[in-house]
Amino acid sequence: MKIAIVEDDINMRKSLEIALGDYDDFEVKTFRNAKEALKKLDESYDLVISDITMPGMNGIEFVEELNGRYDVIIITGNATLGRAIESIRLGVSDFLTKPFEVETLVEAIRRSQKVQARVKKRVKKDVPTNNSMFYGTSEALEKTLNLAYKAAKSDASILLLGESGVGKELFAKTIHNNSPRKDKPFVAINMAAIPENLIESELFGFEKGAFTDAFEAKMGKFEAANGGTLFLDEIAEMPFHLQAKLLRALQEKVIYRLGSTKGVSVDVRIVAATNADIKTKMQNQEFREDLYYRIATIPIHIPPLRERKDEIIPIAQKCLEDIVEKYDFNPKAFSEEAKEKMIEYHWPGNIRELIAVVERAAILSDGDTISENDLFLDARI
Ligand SMILES: Nc1ncnc2c1ncn2[C@@H]1O[C@H](COP(=O)(O)OP(=O)(O)OP(=O)(O)O)[C@@H](O)[C@H]1O
Ligand SMILES: [Mg+2]
Incomplete structure (x- = not known):
């Protein structure tokens, strides 16, 4: 897996490079800023890990520029709700707050790897998305x-x-x-x-x-x-x-x-x-x-x-059906704990965030039940 790390802080950059260097299947390249990374990034990369606060182009602008071409993990020292929401809007797959354990980052990388492998292996069916439909009611x-x-x-x-x-x-x-x-x-x-x-x-x-x-x-x-x-x-x-x-x-x-x-x-x-x-x-x-x-x-x-809680489970279930059909998975269902977790969570990125969480959970879960751990909601702000 070829990984680009974009980080202006030299200590952080070097320590990530060394820590991830211990893993044989990671090929890590580091960049001091977004502009430099944009010049060098090509199809050979599988994942981008980026800081937010950087001189010149910041991480959010950088991700916007990447326009969904890569899976992105954000690492940031000052996480604000606004930035988390912005990251969700841009389809970032994980958002880690510094300081974090290297293992936490490696887990996030492994998740990205798993998602990419499963999505690539499957022939995506062209399922018409119900763009003009409300999936639940409240x-x-x-x-x-x-x-x-x-x-x-x-x-x-x-x-x-x-x-x-x-x-x-x-x-x-x-x-x-x-x-x-x-x-x-x-x-x-x-x-x-x-x-x-x-x-x-x-x-x-x-x-x-x-x-x-x-x-x-x-x-x-x-x-x-x-x-x-x-x-x-x-x-x-x-x-x-x-x-x-x-x-x-x-x-x-x-x-x-x-x-x-x-x-x-x-x-x-x-x-x-x-x-x-x-x-x-x-x-x-x-x-x-x-x-x-x-x-x-x-x-x-x-x-x-969060003020339309009655819609959460119907939307999640309909999205799950869509994804199961799109990737030809065996039918899956949410565990009761997973449902409770979704109802409790505050969804700063609203329905867009819910759809993204369900899609990822559906791809990552191994069996036919999606557990609360598959949702990865605890790590969020
Ligand atoms: N009630 C719903 N049921 C199913 N899908 C929905 C529902 N509401 C929104 N969506 C889907 O959620 C996603 C986000 O919705 P939309 O783009 O309309 O939000 P928005 O308010 O315009 O967001 P932004 O402020 O970020 O532009 C879209 O994919 C949309 O189809
Ligand atoms: Mg909009």
């Missing part, structure tokens, strides 16, 4: 869904508020699918995922020659969503100078492609989402109040999973 979810269905029928702008992984995107699609616009496009744009200088052209499009690389004209998301729904994800991350332009487009229902003075009429329904404290951003003058009121005609708070 009083809190029903209340929220009812509000969403009602709001869907109108053409009012909806702002979805909720923690990471609660299902904001799922709600946005549900709203679209239950609206009179359901046969028209649903187009999503994530403000946090696009480089700041590209957001404007992504939203509004551009004409040929509008800037150096504009070799031909391109339609923006507004035009692509015409007649349908435009989902503005992570809206609080929108650069301040673009907020006025967005507001104008929403008010006038006309957009201008970059490099053009000719307006194009657009008819879109706006659904926006944020997990940030947008009210604080408004107080700090980082988010325009007029834009807020324009997009938040109907605000919908999606409760976190």
